[in-house]
Amino acid sequence: MLTALDKKLLVEVADIHDIPQGAYNIRKNGEGIIRNNSANIEIISKKDKPGIDILIKPGTKNESVHIPVIISEEGLNDIVYNTFKIGTNSDVLIVAGCGIHNGGSEKTQHDGVHEFFVGKGAHMRYIEKHYGEGKGDGERVLNPKTIIHVEEDGVVELEMDQIKGVDYTIRDTYIKLYRNARLIVNEKLLTYLDQSAESKIVVELLGEDASAQIISRSVAKDDSKQVFYLSLKGHSKCRGHIQCDSIIMDRAKVSAIPEIVAHHSGAQLIHEAAIGKIASDQITKLMTLGLSGEEAEETILQGFLG
Amino acid sequence: MLELINIDVELEGDNGWDKVLNDINLSLERNKIYVMTGPNGGGKSSIAKTIMGIHKPSRGKILIDGIDITDMSISERARRGIGYAFQTPARFKGLKVKDLLNLAAGEREIDHCEILYNVGLCAQDYLDREINSTFSGGELKRIEIASLLARQIKVALFDEPEAGIDLWSFQRLTETFINLHQKSDTTLVIISHQERILRLADVVIMVENGRISEITNKDKILEEISQLDTGCEHRDNCGKGVMEYADCIR
Numbered sequence: 001m002l003t004a005l006d007k008k009l010l011v012e013v014a015d016i017h018d019i020p021q022g023a024y025n026i027r028k029n030g031e032g033i034i035r036n037n038s039a040n041i042e043i044i045s046k047k048d049k050p051g052i053d054i055l056i057k058p059g060t061k062n063e064s065v066h067i068p069v070i071i072s073e074e075g076l077n078d079i080v081y082n083t084f085k086i087g088t089n090s091d092v093l094i095v096a097g098c099g100i101h102n103g104g105s106e107k108t109q110h111d112g113v114h115e116f117f118v119g120k121g122a123h124m125r126y127i128e129k130h131y132g133e134g135k136g137d138g139e140r141v142l143n144p145k146t147i148i149h150v151e152e153d154g155v156v157e158l159e160m161d162q163i164k165g166v167d168y169t170i171r172d173t174y175i176k177l178y179r180n181a182r183l184i185v186n187e188k189l190l191t192y193l194d195q196s197a198e199s200k201i202v203v204e205l206l207g208e209d210a211s212a213q214i215i216s217r218s219v220a221k222d223d224s225k226q227v228f229y230l231s232l233k234g235h236s237k238c239r240g241h242i243q244c245d246s247i248i249m250d251r252a253k254v255s256a257i258p259e260i261v262a263h264h265s266g267a268q269l270i271h272e273a274a275i276g277k278i279a280s281d282q283i284t285k286l287m288t289l290g291l292s293g294e295e296a297e298e299t300i301l302q303g304f305l306g
Numbered sequence: 307m308l309e310l311i312n313i314d315v316e317l318e319g320d321n322g323w324d325k326v327l328n329d330i331n332l333s334l335e336r337n338k339i340y341v342m343t344g345p346n347g348g349g350k351s352s353i354a355k356t357i358m359g360i361h362k363p364s365r366g367k368i369l370i371d372g373i374d375i376t377d378m379s380i381s382e383r384a385r386r387g388i389g390y391a392f393q394t395p396a397r398f399k400g401l402k403v404k405d406l407l408n409l410a411a412g413e414r415e416i417d418h419c420e421i422l423y424n425v426g427l428c429a430q431d432y433l434d435r436e437i438n439s440t441f442s443g444g445e446l447k448r449i450e451i452a453s454l455l456a457r458q459i460k461v462a463l464f465d466e467p468e469a470g471i472d473l474w475s476f477q478r479l480t481e482t483f484i485n486l487h488q489k490s491d492t493t494l495v496i497i498s499h500q501e502r503i504l505r506l507a508d509v510v511i512m513v514e515n516g517r518i519s520e521i522t523n524k525d526k527i528l529e530e531i532s533q534l535d536t537g538c539e540h541r542d543n544c545g546k547g548v549m550e551y552a553d554c555i556r
């Protein structure tokens with residue numbers, strides 16, 4: 001059922017080399033094709049619209065769910081709605097991500113809407129990778145929308161990567177943190193040619209002692225464009241920190257638009273944003289170790305995007 | 307052997323072009339330790355950077371084992387065995403100590419622990435750390451030195467390696483230089499203001515005002531240091547307490 005091409009896409013977006021352990025649902029060209037439930041994790045198709053409900057029982061520990069989406073058809077416009085219920089005190093890894101192979105000239109698009117309800121004391125690590133390939137000149141478009149509700153004492157780690165081949169993306173992330181909930185976001189973005197990427201992350205720190213840390217690193221090459229709109233809103237005694245760091249090259253354009261809003265005198269919010277070219281002392285140092293200028297540049301960018 | 311013949315270097319500063327090196331002539335032999343010293347701003351780092359290819363001379367030639375490398379890039383010189391540990395090392399967001407050492411080593415197999423031990427660092431604590439702004443000045447200096455030790459090198463240039471390194475590790479560092487000297491026939495050039503480093507020197511090179519003012523041996527320099535007047539003879543007559551301006555009575 002999975003072609004060699006599909007398997008390659010799965011490796012890129014979900015690091016899946018074989019059928020994954022635990023629960024999974026693989027969606028290909030707009031349809032779920034393989035699914036597996038585990039004792040604690042149930043995946044059910046939605047009745048009213050495309051997508052799935054992922055139900056994780058309270059207390060589930062050290063389990064993972066893989067829900068990659070792969071698209072190899074040109075001209076497809078796939079929209080999917082996924083809802084995650086993460087039971088109280090559970091500890092899970094969720095690997096999503098979308099890989100598009102567009103070999104044709106028509107636009108291929110995937111818009112994933114993900115909503116997460118993270119229960120009290122639960123810990124969720126969510127990894128989302130976006131990847132595009134294919135020789136055709138058809139655009140590869142990904143517009144994910146992510147909504148996360150984190151209940152008391154919940155911890156959410158988000159890793160969002162877009163390293164290759166996506167022509168156009170608008171990423172919209174909205175997170176609500178209740179009492180003592182903690183959020184860590186690591187975003188990585190690379191754009192080149194005339195790609196365009198926009199990332200909007202809005203975090204509402206609602207409950208007392210909620211905390212959020214957003215680290216966004218990006219590299220913009222060639223004629224590509226990036227816009228970051230990162231916002232922290234503190235509604236109680238809370239802490240938040242945004243670090244937005246971009247390396248700009250060639251004729252690229254990057255905007256970093258910070259917003260920190262405090263509705264409470266106990267809110268402690270910091271925004272740091274920096275845009276600049278690769279530091280020349282770094283390039284020189286690597287050249288003194290025998291790397292060529294290009295190798296040095298590549299090494300620095302790779303390290304930066306980790 | 308590394309030779310600098312009639313080297314001039316001009317650099318563009320805030321007030322236009324500035325001649326920072328003036329007619330530098332040096333022959334540096336294998337298996338010898340050279341310590342370069344002299345006043346701040348004298349041109350020591352500039353000489354090292356010119357050997358490494360970071361500064362391009364406006365006049366003169368640089369030869370290594372008789373081969374003219376004057377027009378070679380930094381990378382080419384590195385591949386020919388020249389290495390430079392910077393006075394102010396770069397920091398890298400995202401590059402780990404392990405990565406830097408591996409890049410330095412190239413194809414060669416290296417013993418990371420041994421190398422870090424030689425600069426007084428514990429491998430377990432440092433190998434996986436990013437060389438970013440969380441590194442202290444002294445730690446950064448040590449990693450920089452380690453990045454030269456990881457390489458097979460003909461000419462090693464260390465620019466004030468002891469700066470920022472604590473007293474306890476200083477001993478280790480000098481031992482590391484002695485070891486390197488005994489185990490290989492590397493030409494060691496150490497830029498330093500430290501007496502204990504000066505004691506390692508086969509040859510001492512004094513650099514002042516963009517020129518080599520003296521090439522001598524350590525005994526002479528150490529003798530001079532011991533006789534140096536350490537302060538100003540009028541210090542006792544200087545004003546004291548809170549003052550709006552300072553006026554020298556000399």
Ligand SMILES: Nc1ncnc2c1ncn2[C@@H]1O[C@H](COP(=O)(O)OP(=O)(O)OP(=O)(O)O)[C@@H](O)[C@H]1O
Nearest residue numbers: 317318319324326345346347348349350351352353
């Ligand atoms: N990029 C540059 N452009 C212009 N002038 C420079 C540049 N780099 C160094 N200089 C000048 O060249 C002179 C020599 O500098 P250099 O760094 O070689 O001195 P140094 O002997 O290493 O001093 P220190 O002991 O303080 O390290 C100084 O006057 C310095 O201001």
Ligand SMILES: [Mg+2]
Nearest residue numbers: 350351352393
């Ligand atoms: Mg110097």
